Amino acid sequence: MLKIYVCEDNKEQRTHLKKVIENIVLMEDYDMELECVSENPHTILDKVKEADNVGIYFLDIDLNSDMTGLVLAQEIRKYDPRGFIIFVTTHSEMSYMTFMFKLEALDFILKDEQEELDKRVYDCILKANQRFASANNKVQANYSIKVGDKVYTVDYDEILFFETSPNVHKIILHCKTRQMEFLGKIKEIEKELDDRFYRCHRAFLVNKDNIKEVDLQNNVIYMVNGDECLMSYRQARGLKGFFKKTI
Known part of the structure; x- marks a missing residue:
């Protein structure tokens, strides 16, 4: 999922940009979420530090704050090097600064014409979605x-495990930050995934990369975020490297 952030100090422009983005995401049915809309660059940065998703950032340059949009973008790059940064501003003379700061901005949009602004915002979201999907598909x-x-596209790194749902013919996908239920069968899903996923139980398919440790005594797998996944005793041999150390 792509998270979207907006940092704009003008309330009217901030409200308009928020509405435009929400309409685009809804209309195109993208797997995106408007994570934070604020006039305060520090609020945006705090949210970025907490997140582990790639983001799309619409930033004004002059924020009437101790931090400009350019500096905010520099800080964002430290936590989200793959993020898509778009500057939305009235200061056309500042466009060259994005190159001096080596920010690799996706676009530089002027606020002068609202109709053109809305079109450029749409183009940026479309392009970010395409590039994000393409980058993920290259490494499968x-x-x-x-x-x-x-349709949701989830990074393997985000997946903890798949679990057979109590609801007939459905599977629960457990991720680090969310859960989703969908139609499917564990046996079929297992065939589609690579060898980082292991059938640890008839009702569970676990991502070995996200295992913290395995409690052999209680047949429980502890994931990196604290979630628990069941394991059958017979399948434990395939997870020997994760066995909980006992005294």
Whole structure:
């Protein structure tokens, strides 16, 4: 999932930009979420530090703060090197600064014409979505599921385990920050994934890269975020490297 951030000190422009982005995401049915809209660059940066998703950032340059949009973008790059940064400003003369700061901005949009601004925002979101999907597909590091009418693409790194749902013919996908239920069968999913995923139980398929340790005594797998996954005794041999140390 791509998270979207907006930092704009003008309330009217901030409200308009928020509405435009929400409409685009809804209309295109993208796997995106408007994470934070604020006039305060420090608020945006705090959110970015907490996140582990790639972001799309719409930043004004002059924020009437101790931090400019350019400096904010520099800080964002430290935590999200793959993020998509778009500057939205009235200061056309500042465009060259984005190159001096080596920010690799996706676009530099002027606020002068609202219709053109809305079109450019749409183009940026479309381009970011395409590039994000393309980058993930190159390394085959994602899994796509359909929930209702919407398709979600989830990085393998985000997946903890798949679990058979109490609801007939459904699977629960456990990720580091969310859960989703979809139609499927564990046996079929197992065939689609690479060898980092292991069938640890008839009802569970675990991502070995996200295992913290295995409690052999209680047949429980502890994941990196504290979640627990069941394991059958017979399948334990495939997870020997994760066995909990006992005194």
